[in-house]
Amino acid sequence: MRAVVYTNYGSASELKLKNIEKPQPKADEVCIKVFAAEVTKADCELRSFKFPVKWFWVPLRLGLGLFKPKRQVLGGYFAGEIESMGDKVTRFKVGDQVFGSTQLKMGAYGEYICLPSDYTIVKKPHNIDFIQSAAVPLGGLNALHFMRKAKIKTGDTVLINGAGGSIGTFAVQIAKSMGADVTAVDSCIKEAMLRNIGADHFIDYNDKDFTKDKERYDVILDMVAQSSYTSCIGVLKPCGRYLLGNPRISDMFRSVFSSWFGDKLVIFAFAGEREQELVELKDMIEAGTIMPALDNIYGMEQIVEAHQRVESEQRLGIVVLSLDKQQAGIN
Structure with a gap:
């Protein structure tokens, strides 16, 4: 499968589009075909290892890689479709259209991702597409x-x-x-x-x-x-x-x-990113109460530009990476 990979900390130019092995779901996991992922400020900070709040630096460096990243595929928020699942999974079925969070596993910059089925993953809103859905969580x-x-x-x-x-x-x-x-x-x-x-x-x-x-x-x-x-x-x-x-x-x-x-x-309590809260957001979107404010959509080949757009602080809303050109309408 294709994925955006980085093997060293540094500028956006460290991001490369490569072919890597497709993951296989464990008994309690779902395998999701990722159509879109949000490009976040946190992605840029993890890639460069430059944080506005300095006290994050030491624990993150120890946890995510002292000299180079342990997890080489970024992306914490996504939308896609359940492609397969382990035999212990009961809350989803193949073909379910979902959106959610990868938590600290990251990996949404890849065409497929395997996540525990009890993660914050729910069916996406029926009135917005995968691109918009990835911009929500x-x-x-x-x-x-x-x-x-x-x-x-x-x-x-x-x-x-x-x-x-x-x-x-x-x-x-x-x-x-x-x-x-x-x-x-x-x-x-x-x-x-x-x-x-x-x-x-x-x-x-x-x-x-x-x-x-x-x-x-x-x-x-x-x-x-x-x-x-x-x-x-x-x-x-x-x-x-x-x-x-x-x-x-x-x-x-x-x-x-x-x-x-x-x-x-x-x-200063941090968000727990719970499943019920994502369901509530889905309901608010379907009711027309809120909508994601999109800036630009980038293809996988444009990942460097996507990160530069986020880092420039010139974006007018949320930047999304499309992993499926047909879904995003990208030529």
Whole structure:
């Protein structure tokens, strides 16, 4: 089978399209023919081993490869079709169209992947294609997790810092579905896209620092690792909630004291990416409440450009890798 492989840490040019052995499912696994996979910022960070949150570096290097990657096929979020399965699998059948997460196994940049059947894998929404479905799990699961942690009520003012990424675009839509008034913060090139998916207000971070404005918010979801903790806390209303999407270890310690001794709640709990939550996202998509905001679709031969697009921060939504040109309509 074909797969995008990297054998050394480095730039996007390390990614190569190669033929590798097709995996075979174990007794409790499903073998999925992958039609599409999201190209994520995490993929780029794992490939280069450059992380905005530095404390991830040591445990990941030890777990994923000290000098070169142990898992050489990236890709954590996918959509595809069940091709075969082990004899202990009962929750799927051959031909089921599914989407989900590979968790730390990665591997969705390959035409086939074998995963335990109890992973976060569910039938894809019937009203969107494989390309769109692959763009849902990362952003959708994390955004749903954070917005529920925030306990948003109708009329709450919600600011999303870094709103133009995978998580941010879903957070805008989910917050709106909960009745919030949403302010999106990102680069000016993303304003039209973010307003189109529901943002009520937009702030270009190159033009204005929202932490120095007089506006106050009930909830801030902060996806920017370099943000000032103190400044963000300062623009919360009394009893406001500050959600850290890319927490520094120092911010984690500070959050305990802020929550115990102040009137602001700081949350950095990571999403569990549970099956039930993905089912809920599927239902929301089928009801038309949310939709993935797509930027570009790339073929496997264009993987270097896909990674460069994600790293450039110029993308207007989610970047998807198509492993099947017919499914994606790529010539």
